[in-house]
Amino acid sequence: MTPSGAPLTWTHRLLQLGPTFYTRLQPSPVSNPVWVARNSGLLDQLDWPDDLLGDAHLPAFAGNALLRGSDPVATVYSGHQFGVWAGQLGDGRALWLGEAASACGPHEIQLKGAGRTPYSRMGDGRAVLRSSIREYLCSEAMHGLGIPTTRALCLVASPQTVVREDVETAAVVTRVAPSFLRFGHLEHFAARDQVEALRQLADHLIEHHLPEARERAHAWQGNVYAGLLDEVQHRTAALLAQWQAVGFCHGVMNTDNMSLLGLTIDYGPFQFMDGFNPGHICNHSDTQGRYAYARQPNIAYWNLYCLGQALVPLIGDQDLTVAVLEGYKTAFPRALGDAMRAKLGLTHELASEPLREADWTLVEDLLQRMAAERVDYTIFWRRLSQAMASEDGTWSFEAPHWQAVTDMLLDRPALLAWLQRYRERIGECPAAVLGARMLRVNPKFVLRNHLAETAIVQARQGDFSEVVRLQQLLQSPFDEHPEMEAYAGFPPDWASQLEISCSS
Ligand code: AMP
Ligand code: MG
Numbered sequence: 001m002t003p004s005g006a007p008l009t010w011t012h013r014l015l016q017l018g019p020t021f022y023t024r025l026q027p028s029p030v031s032n033p034v035w036v037a038r039n040s041g042l043l044d045q046l047d048w049p050d051d052l053l054g055d056a057h058l059p060a061f062a063g064n065a066l067l068r069g070s071d072p073v074a075t076v077y078s079g080h081q082f083g084v085w086a087g088q089l090g091d092g093r094a095l096w097l098g099e100a101a102s103a104c105g106p107h108e109i110q111l112k113g114a115g116r117t118p119y120s121r122m123g124d125g126r127a128v129l130r131s132s133i134r135e136y137l138c139s140e141a142m143h144g145l146g147i148p149t150t151r152a153l154c155l156v157a158s159p160q161t162v163v164r165e166d167v168e169t170a171a172v173v174t175r176v177a178p179s180f181l182r183f184g185h186l187e188h189f190a191a192r193d194q195v196e197a198l199r200q201l202a203d204h205l206i207e208h209h210l211p212e213a214r215e216r217a218h219a220w221q222g223n224v225y226a227g228l229l230d231e232v233q234h235r236t237a238a239l240l241a242q243w244q245a246v247g248f249c250h251g252v253m254n255t256d257n258m259s260l261l262g263l264t265i266d267y268g269p270f271q272f273m274d275g276f277n278p279g280h281i282c283n284h285s286d287t288q289g290r291y292a293y294a295r296q297p298n299i300a301y302w303n304l305y306c307l308g309q310a311l312v313p314l315i316g317d318q319d320l321t322v323a324v325l326e327g328y329k330t331a332f333p334r335a336l337g338d339a340m341r342a343k344l345g346l347t348h349e350l351a352s353e354p355l356r357e358a359d360w361t362l363v364e365d366l367l368q369r370m371a372a373e374r375v376d377y378t379i380f381w382r383r384l385s386q387a388m389a390s391e392d393g394t395w396s397f398e399a400p401h402w403q404a405v406t407d408m409l410l411d412r413p414a415l416l417a418w419l420q421r422y423r424e425r426i427g428e429c430p431a432a433v434l435g436a437r438m439l440r441v442n443p444k445f446v447l448r449n450h451l452a453e454t455a456i457v458q459a460r461q462g463d464f465s466e467v468v469r470l471q472q473l474l475q476s477p478f479d480e481h482p483e484m485e486a487y488a489g490f491p492p493d494w495a496s497q498l499e500i501s502c503s504s
Pocket of ligand 2: 266
């Protein structure tokens with residue numbers, strides 16, 4: 001770790017784009033800020049000075065002072081919300097403090113909830129404690145699961161009131177990512193026919209964040225912007241496969257909430273599914289179910305199509321743009337197939353195409369059974385992994401380790417028939433070897449709504465210990481943590497009553 005007192009080494013490459021892309025401004029102070037949580041693990045990983053999260057910097061992470069060397073701006077973007085062009089949006093409550101060198105390459109720092117910006121429209125520029133705790137915990141939970149995401153460096157609360165449906169209190173999350181650029185940033189300049197600004201932004205992305213675009217361009221007549229779209233397409237496909245595999249619903253997949261780097265961004269009404277239901281809608285405001293779990297992969301494609309249209313002026317060829325986007329139709333199923341096969345302990349190196357197809361049928365049949373009975377998604381996969389890890393080769397489905405699995409479905413004969421097929425598929429490969437693998441893929445702990453809610457209720461009373469406990473637990477969700485068994489259990493009845501909406 002970098003010794004105390006060392007300043008961050010700022011790079012601020014985004015600022016080189018110029019004022020067309022952002023507005024310089026200062027954060028708006030909040031009253032009486034206190035730390036809720038600090039992420040020293042992330043500080044270590046980035047090798048940022050260990051006193052960055054010391055008390056002396058509390059005012060900076062509340063938006064009441066500036067970190068030395070920061071140069072705050074709010075960026076402008078537009079986007080499609082719920083399938084409709086929404087025009088200009090922008091960082092309405094996010095403030096970009098700057099970009100600093102780190103052990104993981106340059107990383108940008110943003111405050112979320114630090115006051116109004118020129119892009120706040122009717123909003124107050126604030127974030128409430130409730131949703132800030134959810135964002136803080138979920139970004140770290142996603143990282144623990146190995147899913148690309150923006151990270152959370154710290155969380156500060158204030159007694160200052162914020163009015164939503166109820167009167168709540170304010171908080172500021174500090175988040176960190178190589179870049180916070182979204183599909184909507186490119187859409188913004190395309191919609192305004194600002195082709196040179198569009199090109200500048202695309203070039204910035206390729207040069208600093210997505211150099212893979214140049215490599216991909218070889219497949220597209222050397223067209224580097226087609227290569228850029230292709231790279232975003234592949235990253236998005238990989239991200240969506242991981243979301244689906246772990247049962248994560250984002251809730252608001254508007255194009256302004258889609259990262260150009262393929263990160264999970266903008267944690268709002270997200271949910272890790274409890275009972276498996278492909279039609280599950282986690283966002284109470286999503287009355288049409290546009291962002292239902294099973295629709296997420298197609299919505300990502302729809303969003304990529306919007307991005308493609310925004311890039312047409314640079315790519316210069318509509319047909320080529322569409323051809324690049326076609327890639328998602330194979331990239332996503334391939335990524336999902338691999339992710340689901342991994343959940344069954346089947347790694348992809350040796351798989352021929354017919355075997356992949358047969359495996360996919362095996363996966364689909366299981367998911368259908370699970371959906372029919374709304375089987376708890378996380379617990380089922382974990383128990384299956386544990387059963388495999390405990391299997392000594394006798395394959396007695398009456399043994400306790402298998403009963404923990406078969407007890408989860410009412411239609412036991414159907415599950416036994418499926419398990420028999422699975423066993424045949426595995427063949428001579430030792431189940432325990434697969435099981436050990438599966439325990440590293442199928443998490444024991446995810447940030448279920450009710451776990452976050454418990455932390456929120458306590459935090460509102462001024463007790464932040466549950467936030468810290470969850471953060472620590474979710475850093476290693478594949479480990480057993482025997483003392484934390486209750487956090488791996490079925491959700492309580494009240495969990496299904498929780499309504500999470502866009503309001504945050
Ligand atoms: P979201 O649906 O949360 O991604 O937000 C969509 C747009 O609304 C973005 O431009 C946000 O910056 C903006 N926004 C959301 N909440 C607020 C708020 N409380 N104050 C200002 N802008 C907001
Ligand atoms: Mg957003």
